Amino acid sequence: MSESKVKVTSYPAIANAPLVGLAEGNDTFSNLHLAGLVLFVPWLLKRLLPLVNRGGFKTYLFLLLLTGLPTTLAYWMVMSRIGSRKNEKVRLPGKNIEEYITIKDPELKKLYNGKEKIPMQVFHDAFFDGKIEFNGDILEIMEQRHDWAKFTMTWSLLKYVLTVLIPDVITHSREQDADQVTEHYDRGNDFYSWFLGPRMIYTSGVVLNPDEKETLEQLQDNKLAIVCSKLNLKPEDRLLDIGCGWGTLTAYAAKNFDCDATGVTLAKNQTEFGNNRIKENGISSEKARILCCDFREIAEKKPSGTYTKIVSLEMAEHVGIRRYQTFLRQVYNLLDDDGIFVFQVAGLRQCWQYEDLNWGLFMNKYVFPGADASCSLGWVVSQLQNANFEVKSIDVLGVHYSATLHRWYENWLSNHDEIVAKYGDRWYRLWAFFLAWSVITSRQGSASVFQITLHKNLNAYHRIEGVKSHASIHVKLEKEPELIL
DSSP states (O other): OOGGGSOOOOOTTSOOOOGGGGOOOBOOOOHHHHHHHHHHHHHHHHHHOTTTTTOOHHHHHHHHHHHHHHHHHHHHHHHHHHOOBSOOSSOOOOOOGGGTEEEOOHHHHHHSOTTOOEEHHHHHHHHHTTSEEESSOHHHHHHTGGGTEEOOOOHHHHHHIIIIIHHHHHHOOHHHHHHHHHHHHTSOHHHHHHHHOTTOOOSOOOOSOTTSOOOHHHHHHHHHHHHHHHHTOOTTOEEEEETOTTSHHHHHHHHHHOOEEEEEESOHHHHHHHHHHHHHTTOOTTTEEEEESOHHHHHHHSOTTOEEEEEEESOGGGTOTTTHHHHHHHHHHHEEEEEEEEEEEEEEOSSOOHHHHHHHHHIIIIISTTOOOOOOHHHHHHHHHHTTEEEEEEEEOHHHHHHHHHHHHHHHHHTHHHHHHHHOHHHHHHHHHHHHHHHHHHHHTSEEEEEEEEEEOOTTOOGGGGSTTOGGGOOOOSSOOOOOO
């Protein structure tokens, strides 16, 4: 089909993709084919292997359990290699990979040259080690990634899934959460300030005007105002901010709405920073505070209905799939029957492409270890409803995250010398790559962030009181419509 059917944009608010950056990837996958294969392989082995061909149905079930996961991973590996792009409305330039990247490692150079594309996992691991360089700006070259990289499931990725990801999903203990959060968020406040800026908010901001480039601080201030509006905060409210980070939202809520605000984080650096921020803003410790503890400690000690408003912004991914429902039920129990819960969580799209899997595994390994609950919107809503929450509204903020990430990316690059001097070249490379690729994935829908407003699904909940704060139904018309008589 003609590539002219795909248009490019030029909005100042985001990093707009060039035409080649809008190319679709490989999404060849069939649940039906996979299910058939998973069922067929143990049947075939039972017929062919002499030691088990005399067994009955229990033998088949044993082989099914034994071969199910390897068969699934093998299917992913094969289909990621032989599958085709979702469509070819955007034609790739077909340049040699030397136009985009410079491979300095002799062994890698023998394998990948000319038109032979390099697997993205092989590429980024080598880039972090200084064995490969981008021929220009990282984001600009990554926009053209489909012309020089392929998103195959490599042996390294499969090994990671089997030996790290799956065990983490199965166990996901409190000790694991504490270790991973401490290692990640206590790295150093300066590390994070070099891309988060003075607000120190590590969640998506919100674009209000696509026709101008709002600053990072404006995007975050927009988000703070929106979240507090959805919470409908009042002076008499008791707010709990779960996974509060450096405490900016907690301080903002107490300062602007005179409510009692408690933030919770596992990171010591964040706790100290947040309490200092509260003090510097003239807020009494009687009115707001940041606690360094596991949220579950509060859930176990506080009585039902302790908090009238609860917010959790991009923390639940770390809860893990195994403990997700328990977490939501704990939130439900802590929330007053007339309370509001604003829940913001990042996740992958349900109809994924292999690039999405590559990005998700990269993020889990290098950026957010243990964040295995980055699931689709449908899965998240199902979990919330199973916990007896009712959804009032959902805002999908993927493109807003892309705008936020682009500003983080620009900040990170502008602090190159300080970062390398303090943390080394590898950390600089890793984070620059993470931010650049994430600008793209969140803009194109591979990953997104969902901001969900909820309350308890009770007959006695007065839903009419939420109409004024239901922003999506209050539209501004460009002109007064002519009514139908």
